Amino acid sequence: MSEPVVDAALAKEHGLSQEEYDRACAALGRTPSFTELGVFSVMWSEHCSYKSSRVHLSRLPTKGRRVIQGPGENAGVVDIGDGWTAVFKMESHNHPSYIEPYQGAATGVGGILRDVFTMGARPVALMDSLRFGAPDHPKTRGLMTGVVAGIAGYGNAIGVPTVAGDVQFDSAYNGNILVNAFALGVARKDKLFFGRAAGVGNAILYVGARTGRDGIHGATMASAEFDEESEAKRPTVQVGDPFMEKLLLEACLEIFNADVLEGVQDMGAAGLTSSTVEMAGRAGTGVELDLDLIPRRAKKLLPYEILLSESQERMVMVARPGMEERVLEICKKWDLDACVIGRVTDTGHWVIKATPGYDPLSGEPLPAEDQKKIYVDIPVPVLTDDAPKYERPCVADPRKTERYSFDPSTLAFDAKSDLLDLLSSPNVGSRAWVYRQFDHIVRVGTALRPGAADAAVVRVFCDESMMGTSPMPREKWLAVKSDCNGRFCELDPKTGAAMAVAEVCRNLACVGAEAIGLTDCLNFGNPQRPEIMAQFRDAIDGMRDACVALDVPIVSGNVSLYNETDAGDGPQAILPTPMIGGVGLIEKPNDVVTMAFKGEAIVALLGPVGAGALGGSEWVWRKTGKVQGTPPSIDLAAEARLQKLLVSLCRRGLLTSAHDCSEGGIAVALAECAIAGNTGATVSIPNGADKPSSLFGEDPTRVIVSYLPAQEELVRRAATEAGVSLIALGRTGGDSLVIEGGPSWTVYEMAVAHAKALEPVVG
Amino acid sequence: MKAVVVQFPGSNADWDAMRALRDVVNVPTEFVFHKSTALPAGTDLVVLPGGFAHGDYLRCGAIARFSPIMAEVRRHAERGGFLLGICNGFQVLTEAGLLPGALTRNAHLRFECRDVRVRVDAEGAFTAGLLGEELRIPIAHAEGRYQADEATIAQLERDKRVAFRYVGDNPNGSLHDIAGIYGGPKRNVLGLMPHPERACEPALGSSDGKKILTSITRAVLAR
Numbered sequence: 001m002s003e004p005v006v007d008a009a010l011a012k013e014h015g016l017s018q019e020e021y022d023r024a025c026a027a028l029g030r031t032p033s034f035t036e037l038g039v040f041s042v043m044w045s046e047h048c049s050y051k052s053s054r055v056h057l058s059r060l061p062t063k064g065r066r067v068i069q070g071p072g073e074n075a076g077v078v079d080i081g082d083g084w085t086a087v088f089k090m091e092s093h094n095h096p097s098y099i100e101p102y103q104g105a106a107t108g109v110g111g112i113l114r115d116v117f118t119m120g121a122r123p124v125a126l127m128d129s130l131r132f133g134a135p136d137h138p139k140t141r142g143l144m145t146g147v148v149a150g151i152a153g154y155g156n157a158i159g160v161p162t163v164a165g166d167v168q169f170d171s172a173y174n175g176n177i178l179v180n181a182f183a184l185g186v187a188r189k190d191k192l193f194f195g196r197a198a199g200v201g202n203a204i205l206y207v208g209a210r211t212g213r214d215g216i217h218g219a220t221m222a223s224a225e226f227d228e229e230s231e232a233k234r235p236t237v238q239v240g241d242p243f244m245e246k247l248l249l250e251a252c253l254e255i256f257n258a259d260v261l262e263g264v265q266d267m268g269a270a271g272l273t274s275s276t277v278e279m280a281g282r283a284g285t286g287v288e289l290d291l292d293l294i295p296r297r298a299k300k301l302l303p304y305e306i307l308l309s310e311s312q313e314r315m316v317m318v319a320r321p322g323m324e325e326r327v328l329e330i331c332k333k334w335d336l337d338a339c340v341i342g343r344v345t346d347t348g349h350w351v352i353k354a355t356p357g358y359d360p361l362s363g364e365p366l367p368a369e370d371q372k373k374i375y376v377d378i379p380v381p382v383l384t385d386d387a388p389k390y391e392r393p394c395v396a397d398p399r400k401t402e403r404y405s406f407d408p409s410t411l412a413f414d415a416k417s418d419l420l421d422l423l424s425s426p427n428v429g430s431r432a433w434v435y436r437q438f439d440h441i442v443r444v445g446t447a448l449r450p451g452a453a454d455a456a457v458v459r460v461f462c463d464e465s466m467m468g469t470s471p472m473p474r475e476k477w478l479a480v481k482s483d484c485n486g487r488f489c490e491l492d493p494k495t496g497a498a499m500a501v502a503e504v505c506r507n508l509a510c511v512g513a514e515a516i517g518l519t520d521c522l523n524f525g526n527p528q529r530p531e532i533m534a535q536f537r538d539a540i541d542g543m544r545d546a547c548v549a550l551d552v553p554i555v556s557g558n559v560s561l562y563n564e565t566d567a568g569d570g571p572q573a574i575l576p577t578p579m580i581g582g583v584g585l586i587e588k589p590n591d592v593v594t595m596a597f598k599g600e601a602i603v604a605l606l607g608p609v610g611a612g613a614l615g616g617s618e619w620v621w622r623k624t625g626k627v628q629g630t631p632p633s634i635d636l637a638a639e640a641r642l643q644k645l646l647v648s649l650c651r652r653g654l655l656t657s658a659h660d661c662s663e664g665g666i667a668v669a670l671a672e673c674a675i676a677g678n679t680g681a682t683v684s685i686p687n688g689a690d691k692p693s694s695l696f697g698e699d700p701t702r703v704i705v706s707y708l709p710a711q712e713e714l715v716r717r718a719a720t721e722a723g724v725s726l727i728a729l730g731r732t733g734g735d736s737l738v739i740e741g742g743p744s745w746t747v748y749e750m751a752v753a754h755a756k757a758l759e760p761v762v763g
Numbered sequence: 764m765k766a767v768v769v770q771f772p773g774s775n776a777d778w779d780a781m782r783a784l785r786d787v788v789n790v791p792t793e794f795v796f797h798k799s800t801a802l803p804a805g806t807d808l809v810v811l812p813g814g815f816a817h818g819d820y821l822r823c824g825a826i827a828r829f830s831p832i833m834a835e836v837r838r839h840a841e842r843g844g845f846l847l848g849i850c851n852g853f854q855v856l857t858e859a860g861l862l863p864g865a866l867t868r869n870a871h872l873r874f875e876c877r878d879v880r881v882r883v884d885a886e887g888a889f890t891a892g893l894l895g896e897e898l899r900i901p902i903a904h905a906e907g908r909y910q911a912d913e914a915t916i917a918q919l920e921r922d923k924r925v926a927f928r929y930v931g932d933n934p935n936g937s938l939h940d941i942a943g944i945y946g947g948p949k950r951n952v953l954g955l956m957p958h959p960e961r962a963c964e965p966a967l968g969s970s971d972g973k974k975i976l977t978s979i980t981r982a983v984l985a986r
Contacts, residue, residue: 334772438876
């Protein structure tokens with residue numbers, strides 16, 4: 001079979017611009033081979049090269065006293081004390097999940113888990129942040145059912161609990177859903193592993209599933225917007241096998257323990273190519289691979305296909321000198337395919353050889369060395385550090401401020417029915433239909449389950465053996481949470497992104513955890529449109545400001561662009577959604593606080609009352625179906641004071657509950673505390689209960705807390721010393737939420753409304 | 764006393780069982796890999812843990828029964844040794860014919876993870892002194908609907924071998940609300956869908972499962 005002729009037109013089909021094609025030719029000093037063109041197309045894709053985002057990402061704060069590994073590796077690593085670390089990352093699987101929801105979501109979970117255990121960590125928790133289109137859009141039900149089943153199918157089988165996450169709906173996601181998967185693992189500080197092909201002459205091993213044709217050009221697909229023909233891209237969606245990944249996980253942890261590896265990396269986007277190129281890039285070495293040796297499950301694979309396949313559950317390992325046999329032995333125990341496929345070299349080139357027409361599945365003997373041909377020979381930096389990098393034009397969207405002129409006071413308001421309506425909104429009410437399909441308790445660490453508090457709390461075991469054989473392992477307590485209100489980011493990307501960071505950290509503080517590190521998943525539209533690029537630029541600035549103010553670093557992350565669809569009537573981008581995942585450290589188990597009202601306690605509002613901003617609020621969305629109005633602003637210094645105070649109050653054991661005010665404002669927060677604790681309260685609302693702004697306004701930096709009357713003095717003094725406003729609202733007790741000068745609701749009727757929130761979507 | 768937790772490829776609650784037995788109930792416990800052909804000398808209790816043994820792409824537990832260790836597990840049970848199958852372990856026991864009946868797809872067709880209430884309906888080594896007591900224990904399964912032919916169910920009821928029954932609501936459509944059953948020549952085998960090993964510490968929201976593990980520990984020591 002003759003290969004296609006490589007020219008600018010073929011390069012364009014591969015997603016490379018004329019300029020990029022010329023750059024590739026110049027870098028090689030010749031026309032790339034067909035196989036090399038495929039390699040350039042994936043390595044220079046947005047997904048792998050971050051070519052539009054890199055100039056902005058460099059502004060994010062990534063350092064801190066606990067940071068051991070920031071962005072650039074498979075996952076971020078943060079010190080949690082006593083020789084142990086938290087390893088975590090979040091990653092998008094948006095495009096594949098829209099095309100094939102079950103497999104797209106499942107392999108998203110599989111991919112992020114590999115990123116984490118590749119670092120030497122045992123995975124202990126998963127989260128998923130999901131965005132779907134309008135609840136009544138004809139595709140939403142099928143997409144949501146498939147995505148949830150896919151996450152369950154993978155996470156439950158591999159045995160890592162899915163402990164938290166968030167789900168939101170908006171018509172802006174009709175054509176581009178978001179599936180952002182987060183994984184957290186724990187590793188010994190002295191036994192971290194990195195994706196480095198170090199040590200010239202060392203053997204490079206292939207471990208795990210055999211290579212097929214699935215997922216070829218997945219990275220390129222994730223780097224283009226959708227059109228009417230996107231459904232035809234189904235063959236580029238990968239297929240997951242959680243059983244294989246479970247074997248891979250256990251085998252890897254055993255191999256790590258044996259101290260035989262120099263480096264290791266999973267084969268994710270752009271498979272064998274991206275993994276080995278990046279490993280050589282980080283180590284400053286070269287790599288030579290012999291594709292004749294690659295285990296495969298599809299017949300007659302071409303070098304082009306082998307290099308671009310995104311078959312799942314595969315790892316690349318670089319063994320220490322002479323240690324490859326031990327790696328192979330452990331893989332055999334776990335019934336995993338493994339073999340040596342190449343060597344680390346000192347050439348600085350990425351070299352791929354193979355025998356033309358050879359197919360090991362045909363049963364032919366391995367060809368002799370002199371029959372092999374060089375298919376690829378590219379200097380490693382050309383594909384990594386020297387990949388294209390763009391400072392794309394940015395122009396703020398004029399529609400942004402037009403929407404500010406909307407006046408929410410023109411909308412009908414009825415406190416009694418509006419609260420019940422908000423509680424039953426798919427964006428607010430119970431997520432039990434989702435999280436009950438996830439095994440959220442496997443590994444006996446889940447101390448606060450989904451729905452119990454503002455963040456999940458996981459007890460992690462610092463098991464020296466990593467295999468469960470060290471008796472009475474030390475316990476650490478970590479909180480995890482993910483969030484992003486895309487509406488605020490749409491109306492004001494900078495403030496919205498700052499508020500996303502603030503909310504995640506606030507949620508961690510509400511359970512008594514100090515935020516120690518963040519990861520992000522930056523979901524935006526087409527970066528070649530200046531208004532999208534302006535959103536991206538501004539969101540990064542907002543995140544940076546919040547991270548600096550709250551003194552929390554971003555240690556890993558992922559960018560997903562081109563989340564937009566043109567169905568013939570112009571590009572429709574998603575709400576800009578810089579999803580933030582956070583990890584918090586809890587000092588001692590007794591510090592943990594839930595949102596549930598209990599007993600007879602004083603209810604108070606911590607933080608500034610706020611202006612009662614309704615722009616971009618859930619209340620306006622329920623009434624108008626639109627994201628409009630002047631959004632809230634945030635005082636990051638006040639936010640930092642509030643969070644410090646919360647953690648300190650939790651550590652001193654002074655709070656009986658804590659819950660932040662977000663979608664639906666103070667009224668929804670109070671209702672959620674009452675529902676969670678099956679306990680009512682009688683409260684007054686600052687600025688009066690007769691206005692939607694005071695009940696349902698969504699100003700940030702506010703937390704509903706409760707504490708025993710005997711602690712009132714201590715709590716007040718702590719708030720005063722911290723410079724945080726505290727307003728006592730009333731008392732818990734009874735079976736109703738009673739608002740003075742306003743309506744009341746039984747806890748039962750609120751719980752019923754809350755419980756049926758997802759019914760309009762999933763039945 | 765010595766307990767072992769069998770590790771099939773794809774077991775994922777093996778750690779949960781190890782943690783509960785070794786660190787909470789203080790029973791010396793070790794893992795045994797499914798390729799082993801012998802149990803450690805002096806094994807008193809064998810636990811088949813939760814998970815997805817061999818991937819469970821076929822029927823749950825259908826392949827695990829062919830794992831090399833299973834011949835030895837069967838001999839252990841036939842000799843009257845204690846054998847506990849939790850969740851996937853219960854599925855393996857029914858596939859291996861060590862317990863009657865089958866566990867099929869939940870009636871609502873979804874995986875379901877939440878706390879349930881079960882009532883202890885039979886006395887035995889795993890439930891000594893617990894008859895009639897209600898326990899709060901979590902479930903986490905997609906195939907937990909206990910089914911058997913009428914004669915088998917009638918026999919189980921007659922022999923008082925229904926160890927646990929769901930109370931309040933039946934999460935999966937099991938016949939007779941069956942959550943767990945006794946079997947073996949000396950009522951020495953127990954299979955149940957709920958996870959007692961995940962409810963052994965106050966930090967996890969319930970310690971009710973510990974009662975089951977404590978009961979079997981006492982039974983071993985009393986032998």
